[in-house]
Amino acid sequence: MAQGFIKLSGQNQCVEDVGHEHFMELLWRSFFQEDKEDWWNTRPIFKIHDLMHDLAISVAGRENISFGINGEKICEKTHHVSIGFDLASLSQIPASLFEAKRIRTFLLPCQTWHPEKMVVNQSMCNAFFAKFMFLRKLDLNSIGIRSVPHSIGKMKHLRYLNLSNNRYIKMLPNSITRLQNLETLNLGYCVKLIELPRNITRLVNLRHLNIDNCNSLTHMPRGLGQLTNFRSLAEYVLSTDSRCGGELKELHGLNQLRENIRIKNLTHKKDAELEYKAANMKEKRNLEGMALEWIKEDVSEVDVGYDEKLLEALEPFQSLKLLELNGYMGVKYPRWLSSLKNLVRLTLYSMKNCQDVLPLHQFPFLKTLRLNDVPSLEYISFMSKSVNLPPLELLKIMNCPNLKGWWKRRSDSIKDYEDDNDNYGEISIIEAKNHSLPSFSRLSTLHIYGCPELSSMPLFPYLEELDLENSNLMPLEQTISMGMISMASQENITAAVVAESTSSTRYSSSSTLATLFTPLSKLKSLRIILIKGSDGHVLQSIQHLTALQELSLSNYIGVGMELEWQGLRKLQYLSLYDHPKLASLPVGLQQATSLQHLTISNCPSLTTIPKWICNIISLQSLEILHCANLTSLPILTSLKKLEILDCPILAEGCKSEDWLAHIQNLKGDLAPPKEEK
Incomplete structure (x- = not known):
C-alpha cells in the first residue's frame, strides 16, 4: 500500500480490501503460511516458507x-x-x-x-x-x-x-x-x-x-473528524478538561472505521448523553471491536442512572464481534447488548454496581468471556427449560466475591429441571451425582480467581487448562464426578451450537454411545490455590487426570499428599507452594516417571528430601525456596538446574557437596559470584 502497488479498478473499491484479496490469493497459493505460534492470540500471524523466501529474494535481486x-x-x-x-x-x-x-x-x-x-x-x-x-x-x-x-x-x-x-x-x-x-x-x-x-x-x-x-x-486534537479517510483509529481519548481537546462527536462522520476502537475517559455525568449519541457509533458498520472505558471515580445513585443512559447512546452496529466495558457504573446492561448476535469476545471489567444477568443464549458465536471485578454480580445467566450455552473456548472469572452460581433460577435446586432433559436443546446434558447439568462442549481454558461462593456452573469436561485461585472447588468436583460422556453426542451438539438455526432439534442424554470419553482426560495444566483453611479433599481425584503435564498446588494444609501418582504418567512440572504442615514429599511421587521440573516453596515443616527422589531419572530442574528447616539433599546427578533460595541450613550444607559442580545452572544462594567488570 505504501509503495502504491495496489491498483483499484473502481471508484467504490477500498485499497485495504483489494490488498486483502491479493494477500488471500497468495495465502491460497501457499506463498504465505499461517503461523501457529501466535501466543498473544489477538490476530493471525503469517510466515513465508524458506524455499519461497529464497525464490523471492532471487527474483528481487x-x-x-x-x-x-x-x-x-x-x-x-x-x-x-x-x-x-x-x-x-x-x-x-x-x-x-x-x-x-x-x-x-x-x-x-x-x-x-x-x-x-x-x-x-x-x-x-x-x-x-x-x-x-x-x-x-x-x-x-x-x-x-x-x-x-x-x-x-x-x-x-x-x-x-x-x-x-x-x-x-x-x-x-x-x-x-x-x-x-x-x-x-x-x-x-x-x-x-x-x-x-x-x-x-x-x-x-x-x-x-x-x-x-x-x-x-491526555486528549485528541480538535477537528479530527475532518479526516474522513480514516479506516482505523485504535483509541480516542476524551479530555478530562472540557476547555481542550476534541469531543466524542468528532467520530460522527468517521463511518468507514474498521478494526477496533477504544474510547477512554467516558464520564458519568448527565450532560454527556447528547454528545455520546452524536458519535453515531451505530452507523460504523465495518467496526469489528469497541472498548468503552470510563473515568475511575466514585459515583452517586443519580450518576448510576446516567451511566445506563450514556451506554444506551453508544449503541454499535449489530455486526460487532468484540465488546469491552471497563468502569461502567450502571446496574443493568444496555438493551442493545442482546442484539449483538455475532459477538465473539465479551470483556467486563470493574463494574461495581452491575447485578444484571447476561443474555448469553443470544450469542451463538461467543468464544471468549472475561469477567473481572464485578462485586455485586450473583448470577451470570438465566436458567430456563431451553438453556443455550455459547460455544465458549476461554472463560475467565476474577474477583467476583458474591458470585453464587452460573444460573439465576427460582429454585435453589437444579432437580426441578431433571425431567426436562430434552428441552435443553443445543447443549449437552450430563448425569452428575443424579443431577442433570449442562456442559460446555468446547471450553479449553478456564480461570476462576477470587470467587469463594461460586458453587454451581456448567460442567467443563474438555478443558486443557484450569486455574482455580481462592475459589470454591465444587465446580471441579462436579465435573470430575460426572461419569463417561458420549463423544458422538458431543460432536453433534457442538455443530448445533455453531450453526445458525432456530430448529427445535433435541438431544437426549440417553442416546446410544458411540465412543466413551472420560471427563477432563484432555486436561494438561492444573493450578490450584486453595482458600486458606480448605482441606482440599478434591485432590484425591487428581489421579484420574491422566493427561496432566503441569500441576501447581498452593495453600494445602494437609500433613501428607498421598495420591495415586501412578496415574500421572505424563506429569512434567510440579509446583508445591505454601504447605505449612507438609513434612515430607509423598512417596508415590516417584511413580511420576516423566517429571522434569520440581518446585518447592515455603514449606517450613519440610526437613529432608527423600533419597528415593533419585529414582526419578527424568528430573532436570529443582527449585527449593523459603524452606528454612530443610537440612540436606540427596545426590541428584540428573539435574541440569538447581536453585536454592532463603534456605540457610540447606545452602550451608551444600557448599561442601562435590556433586554440585556437575550441575550446569546453579542459582540463588548457590550461584557463583559475579565477575566484576
Missing part, C-alpha cells in the same frame, strides 16, 4: 536487501532495505547504508526495546532524513529516541511511518503535519506521549492512526 543477513551489501540500485539485526549492537548506522540514494523502504523487523538506551540519536536521525528523501515506508520502532527531529517534515513522499515503542517521546514536532501523503502513523506503546500535533488535520490522506497503549495521552 539487488533491489531488495536484508542487510546483515548472508553478507548482503547495499548498492545504488537498492530500493528496499530490511535490517536483519538489532541496531543496539552497533554504535552507529552502517556507513554502507548511505550508498543507496533512492531507498523507498526502511524496516527494522529485529529491533527490540532497550530501557535507558538511545539506539539512534537525534543527529543520526537528521542525517538519515536528509539522505533518504524518497522514502515511502519508514520503520523506526524501539530505537529509544527522546524526540523526533523537525527535519522529518521534509520527507514529502512518506506514506507509512512507524515510531512505535519509543517510550520517551512526549511530543511530536508540528512539522510532521507537512507529510500530506502519509497514510499510516503508528505510535503504539509511546507510553509518555502527552498529545498529538495540533494541526494533525493537515494529514488529509491519513487512513490509519495507531495510538494503542499511549497511556499518557
